[in-house]
Amino acid sequence: xxxxxxxxxxxxxxxxxxxxxxxxxxxxxxxxxxxxxxxxxxxxxxxxxxxxxxxxxxxxxxxxxxxxxxxxxxxxxxxxxxxxxxxxxxxxxxxxxxxxxxxxxxxxxxxxxxxxxxxxxxxxxxxxxxxxxxxxxxxxxxxxxxxxxxxxxxxxxxxxxxxxxxxxxxxxxxxxxxxxxxxxxxxxxxxxxxxxxxxxxxxxxxxxxxxxxxxxxxxxxxxxxxxxxxxxxxxxxxxxxxxxxxxxx
Amino acid sequence: xxxxxxxxxxxxxxxxxxxxxxxxxxxxxxxxxxxxxxxxxxxxxxxxxxxxxxxxxxxxxxxxxxxxxxxxxxxxxxxxxxxxxxxxxxxxxxxxxxxxxxxxxxxxxxxxxxxxxxxxxxxxxxxxxxxxxxxxxxxxxxxxxxxxxxxxxxxxxxxxxxxxxxxxxxxxxxxxxxxxxxxxxxxxxxxxxxxxxxxxxxxxxxxxx
Numbered sequence: 220x221x222x223x224x225x226x227x228x229x230x231x232x233x234x235x236x237x238x239x240x241x242x243x244x245x246x247x248x249x250x251x252x253x254x255x256x257x258x259x260x261x262x263x264x265x266x267x268x269x270x271x272x273x274x275x276x277x278x279x280x281x282x283x284x285x286x287x288x289x290x291x292x293x294x295x296x297x298x299x300x301x302x303x304x305x306x307x308x309x310x311x312x313x314x315x316x317x318x319x320x321x322x323x324x325x326x327x328x329x330x331x332x333x334x335x336x337x338x339x340x341x342x343x344x345x346x347x348x349x350x351x352x353x354x355x356x357x358x359x360x361x362x363x364x365x366x367x368x369x370x371x372x373x374x375x376x377x378x379x380x381x382x383x384x385x386x387x388x389x390x391x392x393x394x395x396x397x398x399x400x401x402x403x404x405x406x407x408x409x410x411x412x413x414x415x416x417x418x419x420x421x422x423x424x425x426x427x428x429x430x431x432x433x434x435x436x437x438x439x440x441x442x443x444x445x446x447x448x449x450x451x452x453x454x455x456x457x458x459x460x461x462x463x464x465x466x467x468x
Numbered sequence: 469x470x471x472x473x474x475x476x477x478x479x480x481x482x483x484x485x486x487x488x489x490x491x492x493x494x495x496x497x498x499x500x501x502x503x504x505x506x507x508x509x510x511x512x513x514x515x516x517x518x519x520x521x522x523x524x525x526x527x528x529x530x531x532x533x534x535x536x537x538x539x540x541x542x543x544x545x546x547x548x549x550x551x552x553x554x555x556x557x558x559x560x561x562x563x564x565x566x567x568x569x570x571x572x573x574x575x576x577x578x579x580x581x582x583x584x585x586x587x588x589x590x591x592x593x594x595x596x597x598x599x600x601x602x603x604x605x606x607x608x609x610x611x612x613x614x615x616x617x618x619x620x621x622x623x624x625x626x627x628x629x630x631x632x633x634x635x636x637x638x639x640x641x642x643x644x645x646x647x648x649x650x651x652x653x654x655x656x657x658x659x660x661x662x663x664x665x666x667x668x669x670x671x672x673x674x675x676x677x
Contacts (some may be wrong), residue, residue, distance in 0.1 A: 284537055
């Protein structure tokens with residue numbers, strides 16, 4: 220096709236791919252998202268920008284299932300996300316059809332990252348403006364996994380990571396406070412990280428947990444509120460303990 | 469010689485199929501499950517060319533799963549049946565699938581349903597249906613004994629009558645059958661009817677080693 224072979228993403232003299240870097244800017248403007256891997260659970264959290272009054276918030280689900288055992292959240296251009304998620308869902312079923320096995324988290328991450336890279340090296344297209352956090356359980360070994368991809372097509376595995384708005388603050392928090400956790404502790408850590416940059420409250424964050432046996436479960440607003448309340452209580456107790464250290468007699 | 473048949477009861481659908489995998493005069497195995505689970509509340513009982521049968525039904529199964537991931541809700545039984553028929557129809561004048569299908573499902577809103585889909589993409593919603601030489605016997609028996617709103621026990625009695633008839637009147641009758649049921653609680657295996665079990669491998673001790 221004559222008009223669609225011109226490359227749009229090309230190198231600058233000092234070795235930058237500006238289109239990819241601009242795409243990363245788009246990611247930085249996207250909503251904050253966090254992912255934490257525990258020993259038996261993986262948690263995804265994302266900020267929910269206040270819904271417009273007339274909008275039906277149920278139609279805007281940010282944490283999506285790719286297969287029974289893999290889920291994804293992204294930061295950046297939501298329309299680009301739809302395309303990528305659709306292709307990934309097809310690939311998950313296609314893989315099952317060909318080899319009669321569910322995908323590993325690493326495989327589908329590699330596939331998504333491969334797609335993102337292809338669009339940085341093809342004629343007539345621009346890169347996808349989103350980074351993804353992909354979580355899931357290995358279908359054979361049952362171990363939890365968390366991966367991140369970005370517009371350049373790079374991907375790697377993480378114990379905990381954040382992307383989108385203020386991701387640096389969240390990542391710093393995670394680096395300071397991460398430890399191997401399981402179950403509810405992992406959920407709390409993810410929400411605590413998100414609360415560093417998001418207004419607190421169940422209606423401003425969306426949280427989903429995935430376990431090996433029960434797949435993906437979205438937390439209800441009430442559940443999130445309860446955990447947020449727990450976290451605030453713990454924070455208040457810690458503050459109080461700092462201000463008035465117990466007297467050793 | 470393959471037999472697949474099914475009927476709709478009170479809030480459920482029962483499908484039964486023979487379990488022999490045959491190539492010319494050789495019986496490969498007598499426990500081949502030809503009733504594939506499409507999703508939590510649907511079965512596809514298929515008969516025909518074994519390669520086509522597996523390829524086609526697995527393809528339908530994966531597309532049904534994809535729909536659910538994309539849309540957050542499962543396909544209705546009617547939609548799945550129409551999709552299946554559409555795929556058979558598209559392939560018909562190029563690369564036809566020699567597969568006959570009974571698609572059984574239960575939907576919350578509309579209850580149980582059974583669809584007859586043959587290899588040239590005929591689609592009928594039926595209360596009872598059958599494929600294969602066995603159908604010559606099953607359909608007559610079902611015509612005589614079926615009534616709408618049968619209980620599970622009554623339906624199984626009818627299914628067993630059909631199996632007995634097939635095994636006594638069909639010249640190369642399949643020895644084993646599997647019976648599966650779909651109802652409000654999901655799609656699950658109900659029972660096997662086995663008259664021949666695969667012979668176990670002789671143990672070394674028995675050989676006098």
